[in-house]
Amino acid sequence: MRKRSKYLLLEIASPFLAIFFAVLVGALVILAIKKNPVEVYRTMFLFSFRRLDSLAIILFGATPLIFSGLAVAVGFKAGLFNIGIEGQYLIGTFLAALVGFAVKGLPAFIHLPLVILMAMVGGAVWAWLPIYLKVRRGVHEVISTIMLNYISYSLIHFFIAEVFMDKQQGLAPGVGNPLIRLPKIASTALMPKMHGFLSLFGIDLPDHVYLNWFFPLALLLAVGYYFLVWRTPFGYELRAVGQNPAGAEAAGIKPGAVFFKAFLLSGAIAGLTGLSDLLSYFGYMDLDFPRGYGFNGIAVALMGKNGPLGIVLAALLFGFLNRGAEGVQAFVGVPMDTIVILQGVMILSIVVFSEVMGRFIRQQEKKEGLQGSVVL
């Protein structure tokens, strides 16, 4: 029993060791451009944790990453690698924006859920082709989803610029160029910010913070993910297929069907990724709608080891790194992209550390098993 807890400790320690390693590498990079790493990291922490607005911005920044991280994780659990989150959430965001501005006169309690549903449908639709190709034609989902990402960029560009562009942006003639964007979303479809609720507890967020109800929704989804994967028969099938498709099939589970369900679910969750930005920050979709949440979601899922708590923590870590990077750029003059390097190194070192640690623990347990002591 004491041995088990020792290994658990090692397992928990490994991501922290990896983060520490990444911080060291980051320090070298900072030294390379002749800045003081200690000062940079200190500024990151102080700027992020000593200001109320920073804390709320970290939560806001983590929101899309929790969604995309959970979407990746659902795929991973079934042994599927969904690199297509990027395209899935763009399509989902587009459909949501479409229903958001085209449908008018609905009360908010119908309109907002409808918009959210459309985002999930869009994501699932965009996930259908790759999983069909995988199950029926043997095409690896990694390549097909990457191709669909690029196709979605062009498709969205076409719809925004050529079909649905907002031609009446209320600019006086000759004043500036109109944005290439969709019309604004009706107020009944917007997601309220959390300011009013938090002020009940004496927390008064400033106006430039966009923390909204998608954050608690994301946390709720993480809990739902836990129950689905570890507490339902479907979750059992999912994990069985993910660990050993042949074995699962022998046990009477149809891997193809599980692949389909898992991937469509992954796409549906992916569809939610852009909503916090769309419905609380921008209020419309334009050509520069944020990209990259999909790839960061992969990183978040890897760092969080596909567990709900790990994913939330990893998303918060990314939110902190991004917010800290802003502070570092503003106050110490170190480019924000230093932090992207830090993220890249962190992902690599976390996967390596967890792999090595996992192997070490398995070996030790095996040895003890041979000596006759009871494991588990």
Added chain:
Amino acid sequence: MFLSELLASAIRMSIPILLAALGAVYSERGGVVNIGLEGMMITGSFWGAVGSYYYGPFGGMILAIVAACLMALIHAIVAVTFRVDQIVSGVALNILAYGAARFASIALFQKATMSPHVDGFTPWNIPLLDQITFLKPLVTNLSPIIILAFLLVPLTHWVIQRTVFGLRLRSVGENPLAADTLGIKVYPLRYSGVLISGVLAGLAGAYLAVEHTGMYVEGMTQGKGYIALAAMIFGNWSPVGAMGAALLFGFAESLSFRVVEGGAIPYQFIKMIPYVLTLVVLAGVLRRTTPPAADGIPYERGGE
């Protein structure tokens, strides 16, 4: 004239895909899936531009190769030595490469997204053939890298099929345990496969920046690393097949530039052609292709 110009542009477009796909052949024949090609190409395009800016095009190629090789080395260490899932390692590498290029671009050029203009090699003409009017666009103004890329196709075929190194590389990609039993060192061979793919992907990126565009622009690889991987699969893990596929993708891309001028179809749909083609090709043909048996499977000496 239109046709030969179209073909000439198709060949130029296919070169980065061809070079990276040849790299993928080495890596995957040795049993390592290399989705990090995209990141290595990004690295190559940036450092190629840097090298050319300071030391001329030859320096650019060298610097690009060295930088991309470093990325490949990381992939090899993570995926071969530490046996982390190869796709995971490649994806992480791509994120790292993207950030590193932005960072270095700010540090060197004070701009995250582009480099100043750089000069490429003096273009070559093929003597005698350049006298024929019809062939002129095809055989004049050629980058030496284009010629090098096509020479690398038979060379790669020869290395993989006819040399001791190639035989051993294939053996660790097909059945590493058997190879190991016969005294063939699995790890060094897998390392060399990945490193060679780094060399070629770096060259591909450098060609794109230095020879094709004349500068580095962020995102200029546009997924060509992934398309190269698809080309290699389409080409059934063989260099000659990869060349055919790369030419096909190059043709689709150059066609997309020509059709824009017509204007009948919205250009966003034309831009999709290479990606849609990749999907169609994989969906239709993959059934008949066979990857190396141990492709993507980490090998552990005396394993469980």
